[in-house]
Amino acid sequence: MQQDNKLMRALLVELGKREATLQEGDTIVVQPGIDANGGMHVEFPLRVQGYDHLQIDAHLRFLVRSGLIESNVRDFPLIGIYFSRITKAGRRYMQPG
Numbered sequence: 001m002q003q004d005n006k007l008m009r010a011l012l013v014e015l016g017k018r019e020a021t022l023q024e025g026d027t028i029v030v031q032p033g034i035d036a037n038g039g040m041h042v043e044f045p046l047r048v049q050g051y052d053h054l055q056i057d058a059h060l061r062f063l064v065r066s067g068l069i070e071s072n073v074r075d076f077p078l079i080g081i082y083f084s085r086i087t088k089a090g091r092r093y094m095q096p097g
């Protein structure tokens with residue numbers, strides 16, 4: 001899947017909202033919503049209009065691997081990521097321009 005900078009910025013904005021609720025050292029599971037009939041239930045699903053769960057999942061994983069977000073857990077759940085905070089590089093990436 002090709003990297004989509006618009007989606008990555010949108011995900012960072014959404015992750016920033018979730019980060020604001022975390023205490024130092026916390027890690028949460030962040031998963032995209034799956035809208036198919038009988039789809040997997042996800043508590044507090046992450047959605048970005050115009051993108052499906054596969055695109056969101058791939059880009060969440062890319063954000064971790066690229067060092068734009070940090071996770072205190074080195075593994076991935078089946079879908080989604082473990083999220084701790086946005087890194088300095090991630091904050092720079094969020095800036096327009």
